[in-house]
Amino acid sequence: MDQRIIDRIEAVVGRDGYSTKTADLYTYGFDASIFHKTPDMVVLPRTTEQVSEIMKIASAEKIPVVPRGAGTGLCGSAVPIKGGIVMSMQRMNKIVKVSVGDLWVDVEAGCVYDDLNRELEKYGFFFPPSPGSAEACQIGGMVANNASGMRAVKYGATRDFVMGMTFVKADGEIVRCGTRTIKDASGYQLARLLCGSEGTLGVITEVTLKMTTKPKKSAYCLVAFNDVEDAGRCISAIIAKPLIPASCELMDSISISAVNQALGNPLPDSRAIIIVEVDGETDEVIDRDLGVVAEVAEEQGAISITPSRDKKQIALWTAARKSVMTSLSALKPGFSSVSLADDMGVPISKVPVAVKRFQDIAAKYKVTIATYGHASDGNLHTKMLLNPLDKDEWDRGVAAVNEIFDVCIELGGTVTGEHGVGISKAPNFQKERASELSSIVAIKKAMDPDNILNPGKLQEWEGSILKNLRYPCKEYM
Numbered sequence: 001m002d003q004r005i006i007d008r009i010e011a012v013v014g015r016d017g018y019s020t021k022t023a024d025l026y027t028y029g030f031d032a033s034i035f036h037k038t039p040d041m042v043v044l045p046r047t048t049e050q051v052s053e054i055m056k057i058a059s060a061e062k063i064p065v066v067p068r069g070a071g072t073g074l075c076g077s078a079v080p081i082k083g084g085i086v087m088s089m090q091r092m093n094k095i096v097k098v099s100v101g102d103l104w105v106d107v108e109a110g111c112v113y114d115d116l117n118r119e120l121e122k123y124g125f126f127f128p129p130s131p132g133s134a135e136a137c138q139i140g141g142m143v144a145n146n147a148s149g150m151r152a153v154k155y156g157a158t159r160d161f162v163m164g165m166t167f168v169k170a171d172g173e174i175v176r177c178g179t180r181t182i183k184d185a186s187g188y189q190l191a192r193l194l195c196g197s198e199g200t201l202g203v204i205t206e207v208t209l210k211m212t213t214k215p216k217k218s219a220y221c222l223v224a225f226n227d228v229e230d231a232g233r234c235i236s237a238i239i240a241k242p243l244i245p246a247s248c249e250l251m252d253s254i255s256i257s258a259v260n261q262a263l264g265n266p267l268p269d270s271r272a273i274i275i276v277e278v279d280g281e282t283d284e285v286i287d288r289d290l291g292v293v294a295e296v297a298e299e300q301g302a303i304s305i306t307p308s309r310d311k312k313q314i315a316l317w318t319a320a321r322k323s324v325m326t327s328l329s330a331l332k333p334g335f336s337s338v339s340l341a342d343d344m345g346v347p348i349s350k351v352p353v354a355v356k357r358f359q360d361i362a363a364k365y366k367v368t369i370a371t372y373g374h375a376s377d378g379n380l381h382t383k384m385l386l387n388p389l390d391k392d393e394w395d396r397g398v399a400a401v402n403e404i405f406d407v408c409i410e411l412g413g414t415v416t417g418e419h420g421v422g423i424s425k426a427p428n429f430q431k432e433r434a435s436e437l438s439s440i441v442a443i444k445k446a447m448d449p450d451n452i453l454n455p456g457k458l459q460e461w462e463g464s465i466l467k468n469l470r471y472p473c474k475e476y477m
């Protein structure tokens with residue numbers, strides 16, 4: 001980076017507000033995806049005004065800027081593929097105001113999800129999306145990805161809680177959009193547009209989130225099956241009852257084997273399980289709903305049904321589910337679990353057929369795919385085990401992924417339920433959203449005419465996704 005530009009940026013954020021050290025640059029070139037690219041500078045602003053001044057400099061000098069939360073994204077959306085500045089929001093982490101009587105909280109973009117909920121819990125409220133990365137991911141990253149998690153089926157995704165926000169446009173203009181009212185019908189909903197924009201339309205600096213009350217009681221039920229399709233059908237049947245669970249996680253046999261091998265058999269040895277959570281205000285509600293789950297599970301051919309209110313048991317099941325991704329890498333020496341087609345959504349009733357077709361595709365391309373996820377909202381995750389040094393493995397993996405996404409689109413689903421598009425979903429996102437693409441391109445052009453913010457992603461990605469891989473596979477680094 002040109003010293004003249006470094007000096008101008010130092011004048012805005014101070015000496016401790018940026019870095020050009022090799023180790024820092026290397027580190028900020030990663031997120032939790034399969035990609036890596038080293039930026040030219042990392043900037044760590046403390047205020048919206050500093051973000052605005054940095055954007056004015058970047059805009060005038062035509063330097064790419066990639067906003068960054070905690071870097072837990074799984075699709076490469078925070079990887080600076082065109083170099084330039086990574087704008088880390090980690091120092092803007094304050095909870096600005098909790099307005100209990102108005103049902104909102106104002107929070108800076110760099111606040112970590114779990115930190116926000118620890119504060120809201122003091123008032124009996126919470127912000128429910130519950131992503132698996134809750135202890136690290138930031139509110140700005142969640143909004144920019146429209147993240148969600150296991151409670152989305154009952155409570156909704158991040159977007160459903162965003163009332164307003166402050167963001168900075170590529171040219172440095174500070175925009176406050178939305179309201180602090182529960183209802184808002186005034187014109188275009190800019191705050192909604194920023195949800196899922198993945199750092200391409202503005203740097204989000206502060207968000208107004210709606211809060212909701214936390215139910216007083218909850219309980220879980222682990223149900224095992226001989227067949228993953230039965231498990232999928234059971235989820236749809238529970239919802240059709242009607243019973244909307246607080247969460248319902250599905251794991252197939254590969255996920256179960258991986259976790260049992262890594263963690264010493266916390267789960268029943270079976271072809272599939274679902275872990276259903278019910279919540280409510282009274283024990284009577286919980287008993288009733290656990291009864292409904294057991295009744296439906298029996299009708300759908302469950303081989304075991306284990307309800308539990310025991311905190312230790314529930315913590316064990318939850319930890320088992322959360323460890324699928326890491327446990328998989330231990331399943332086969334020399335192989336790693338990689339995020340290729342890691343996240344997709346299908347209509348809830350299509351979960352059984354989707355899972356079956358993913359298994360057929362895995363067999364066709366001779367790859368190991370574990371399927372699990374927040375299946376009660378139709379959101380599935382497929383982690384692939386492959387040897388990341390082998391070009392042929394990557395090629396077969398991507399061919400399998402493309403077919404998996406074709407199945408999702410054919411079933412009326414989407415190539416990403418919650419992890420976003422970034423790089424790894426970009427070609428299939430473009431396929432899925434073909435009829436929206438010209439509008440998406442026009443919106444980007446209107447808000448960022450010089451293409452400063454997170455360039456080259458989503459609708460702009462071209463060609464194969466096998467570039468800039470973090471693994472030493474010489475053909476694709």
Ligand SMILES: Cc1cc2nc3c(=O)[nH]c(=O)nc-3n(C[C@H](O)[C@H](O)[C@H](O)COP(=O)(O)OP(=O)(O)OC[C@H]3O[C@@H](n4cnc5c(N)ncnc54)[C@H](O)[C@@H]3O)c2cc1C
Binds near residue numbers: 198
């Ligand atoms: C173990 C694990 C489990 C996960 N489980 C889930 C899950 O259950 N549900 C889920 O939805 N996701 C999950 N994820 C993915 C990821 O954690 C989420 O998408 C999360 O919202 C990303 O937040 P982050 O702060 O890490 O953002 P980053 O990864 O840093 O960035 C993500 C995107 O947001 C943009 N961005 C970040 N901050 C801002 C800002 N202030 N302004 C504008 N743009 C910004 C970036 O440019 C990038 O495009 C998981 C990841 C891991 C590693």
